[in-house]
Amino acid sequence: MAQAVKALIQIASVVILARVLSPEDFGVYGMVIATIGVGFIIKDVGLGSAAIQATELSAGARSNLWWINTGLGAVVMAVVLAAAPLLAGFLNEPQAAGIIMGLAPTFLLNGMTAQYSASLVRDLRYGAQLAVDVPASLAGLVVCVVAALNGLGPVSLVLQALVVALWSLIASAWLCRWVPTWWQRDSGVRNYLRFGLSVFGNSIIFYVANNISTSLIGRSFGATETGYLTRANQLVNTPVGTISAPFASLALSVLSKxxxxxxxxxxxxxxxxxxxxxxxxxxxxxxxxxxxxxxxxxxxxxxxxxxxxxxxxxxxxxxxxxxxxxxxxxxxxxxxxxxxxxxxxxxxxxxxxxxxxxxxxxxxxxxxxxxxxxxxxxxxxxxxxxxxxxxxxxxxxxxxxxxxxxxxxxxxxxxxxxxxxxxxxxxxxxxxxxxxxxxxxxxxxxxxxxxxxxxxxxxxxxxxxxxxxx
Structure with a gap:
């Protein structure tokens, strides 16, 4: 039921936002996400999957993985902020620089959330994960609609991403009920890194191959045409992704055993x-x-x-x-x-x-x-x-x-x-x-x-x- 509610909220988001934002707004945002979205993979480096599939995961190792994810999230945030003008020039879109800077904190927030989300999946607490995702999606949608109605354009989508990321961090940390300790030298993470880097490499390849078209289309055909494409893509992949995501998480956990x-x-x-x-x-x-x-x-x-x-x-x-x-x-x-x-x-x-x-x-x-x-x-x-x-x-x-x-x-x-x-x-x-x-x-x-x-x-x-x- 909760999964159905999540899907309905995401579909409602597509339907509602299409009526308060223009194709150009979606196009600019889509071009930016296609260009900097790889940072969401970098901040994780596959350590979420490494934690899920591990036969055993000590409290010390889990804390160490949290620090690695958080540190990488901070690094990606800093790099994105510094590179914003250059990336906007590449996209040939003046509005892109501000959007990139606005999205930068989400890398840190998602990095801090990665191991909490992995813990919920590893423990097969899918109801708890949905209890994080559903309110986060709803809160993000409300903020985005209010901002769009006040004429903020693509910045509305930035605010939506920030609200979802912050809510997800707070809610997942509260549900997991654990606080990372300082770095534990006796809790090695080499095996997790080895596995995670392989997953990371695969994720990078997959992301680039599936998003290069959006960046190239944006450069060649402009923000408006890109907006039509990104809306079509989200209209299809929102329900498909919502339905398939639990299967993937469950499969990795079950098959590993x-x-x-x-x-x-x-x-x-x-x-x-x-x-x-x-x-x-x-x-x-x-x-x-x-x-x-x-x-x-x-x-x-x-x-x-x-x-x-x-x-x-x-x-x-x-x-x-x-x-x-x-x-x-x-x-x-x-x-x-x-x-x-x-x-x-x-x-x-x-x-x-x-x-x-x-x-x-x-x-x-x-x-x-x-x-x-x-x-x-x-x-x-x-x-x-x-x-x-x-x-x-x-x-x-x-x-x-x-x-x-x-x-x-x-x-x-x-x-x-x-x-x-x-x-x-x-x-x-x-x-x-x-x-x-x-x-x-x-x-x-x-x-x-x-x-x-x-x-x-x-x-x-x-x-x-x-x-x-x-």
Whole structure:
């Protein structure tokens, strides 16, 4: 329930802010985030993931990790403040310098929060984590709307980020009920750093590959076009990310505990992968089949040109989540270094293709991104098998099963809509398209493998619920 509330708040944020801020406001902010957002990864250096997957974590080691994250957050904040004028010049956007400086403190605040959040996940306290996230999101939204109504433009989004970061720090620290001690020399962190740096390298590669397009589009097409793109991206990825994030955290924690038992490892990974795959296929499919009316209702008539962006972003998002288990398995086996090598090659290819595509149009960039994601999908499983020896046949077939089911349902929805027509009213059109797509997705349960996937997911949820109640 709390996860649903969080998703509703984030979706409401997208809908409301689209009506009080302009595409240019979102574009300037989006360009800045794409450029300096890598700092959020630097302040963590993968130590959150290192703490979550560790078999044992002493109080001294946890405090030492907190100091490292906090120190890095302070360093990143200082560097961002000093580099603000240069980065604004690179973006060719005068407003960017002020926004960059305003966002700088969030690096320190998030660095201080990292180990508290990791502790909640490590202890499987997902209800507590949501108790942090939901009020933080709501408070940030309220502050942003009030600021926007008072004409602060993109600064409203800066204030939202600051409020969320500060609230998250205070709330998570209070729920964890621990205060870091001074540096403990007898509590070594070398193993955590080794694991964390591998995760960090992978995160850097992933971030740059997925955000370079926003920076290049901003330079080539300006803040307004970038604003349309960033809103489309957030409209799709807000619900998708909210739904998928708990799966990723739970998967790393659970799989790390059974990493020595290959059969259980594959069994748990398959259940988690299929759960997230079917949900993301369903949510992403809704955006694909009903992009036009969803944009009109959610963002308003001024944003109608983002519909085609929404559809292409949704395609790429679905394809990206189908092989979700490979990342979980690499990290649970303590092999983030292996996936980093794979992602580095993919990132280089993606960057080259985006640099070429941005010379033509934004649609070309999105199309290239989706096509490459489709090609990489099966290759990730090949690399997992080669690097870890983990059998991947069930995982590959499982992800293909979910993807093919989604493709068939999406295609049939378009065919049915073309044959019977859709209402001119946007709300009625959206409901009809979602209903048709939903019925078709439900009908796939008659297929035995898909039905077994659904049953396994339900059993897992019930077991987790019983454990939480016990």
């Amino acid at each position: 059974v990493k020595s038992d290959t059969n259980r490892l594959i069994s748990y990974a398959l259940v988690g992968q299929q759960m997230i795959a079917y949900v993301v296929v369903f949510v992403g499919g809704i955006f694909i089949v009903a992009a036009g009316p969803i944009v009109g209702i959610a963002l308003g008539s001024d944003w109608s040109q983002t519909a085609v962006y929404v559809r292409l972003i949704a395609v790429g998002s679905v394809l990206g989540f189908l092989p979700a288990s490979h990342g979980w398995l690499f990290n649970s086996q303590g092999r983030p270094d292996a996936i980093m090598k794979f992602n580095l090659v993919v990132a280089i290819v993606r960057t080259i293709l985006i640099i070429v595509a941005v010379q033509f149009s934004i649609l070309a960039v999105l199309t290239v991104n989706a096509a490459l994601t489709a090609i990489v999908w099966p290759l990730t499983f090949w690399w997992l098998r080669r690097s870890t020896g983990i059998p991947v046949g069930k995982l590959l077939w499982g992800s293909a099963r979910a993807g093919l089911a989604g493709l068939v349902c999406i295609t049939l929805t378009f065919i049915i809509a073309e044959l019977i027509g859709v209402p001119t009213n946007q709300f009625a059109s959206m409901l009809m398209l979602i209903a048709v797509f939903g019925v078709l997705c439900g009908a796939t349960l008659v297929i035995p493998p898909i039905r077994r996937d659904a049953q396994a997911g339900v059993r897992f949820i019930l077991q987790r619920k019983q454990r939480d109640q016990g």
